[in-house]
Amino acid sequence: MNILFLGPPGSGKGTQAKQLAEKLSLQHLSTGDAFREAIGNKTPLGVEIKSYVDSGRLVPDELVSRVVFEKIQQSGKSASFLLDGYPRTVDQAKALDDFAKHEKMALDAILLFDVPATDLIKRLTARRQCPKCKEVFNLVTRPPKVKDTCDACSTPLMQRADDQESVIKERLDIYERQTAPIIDFYKGRPGFHKINAAQSVEKVFSDMVEALKGK
Ligand SMILES: [Zn+2]
Secondary structure (H helix, E strand, O other): OOEEEEOOOOOOHHHHHHHHHHHHOOEEEEHHHHHHHHHHOOOHHHHHHHHHHHOOOOOOHHHHHHHHHHHHHHOOOOOOEEEEOOOOOHHHHHHHHHHHHHHOOOOOEEEEEEOOHHHHHHHHHOEEEOOOOOOEEEOOOEOOOOOOEOOOOOOEOEOOHHHOHHHHHHHHHHHHHHHHHHHHHHOOOOOEEEEEOOOOHHHHHHHHHHHHHOO
């Protein structure tokens, strides 16, 4: 089963994706991780991406898609995927459709994580990440056991530069502009489900599992 996760930054989809991928033995593929991996391995795509990231320019759709497709192809025919944060624009969604058709890969479920903007701002400013193991915490919804310290590796937690309040509104605006049209793109398809992501992590997870049963 291949699943797409759509939703704004702060909707908790990363946390849910990790748990669901584990439960269903899917490969969790996030664009952020794929970028970091390609850059770290200095692949030709990674070098190209790095030049955009370093200069603060947006990585073009076509390049984003190539990185994702490369990861999918590397994993072989039998693998199943949870795509988290991709596609982010209608052009990427169209590219994914073409790719899926070509690879005979079904997009079985599309889950939209729905949260009001005021909740998102509250959540995002409370987010902290471990710079070492990348574990994500939230001072409101998922505080670390010891203040400002990673539960997993005891490294002091940090606020990501893009979680600072001034940047958040802009990120949400970009999401709204780019991703709202994707929702229209997928809305009528079988397997499309809107999940109320303003609920507790456990409730969101069980709603999600329930939605996938109908699949
Ligand atoms: Zn850690």
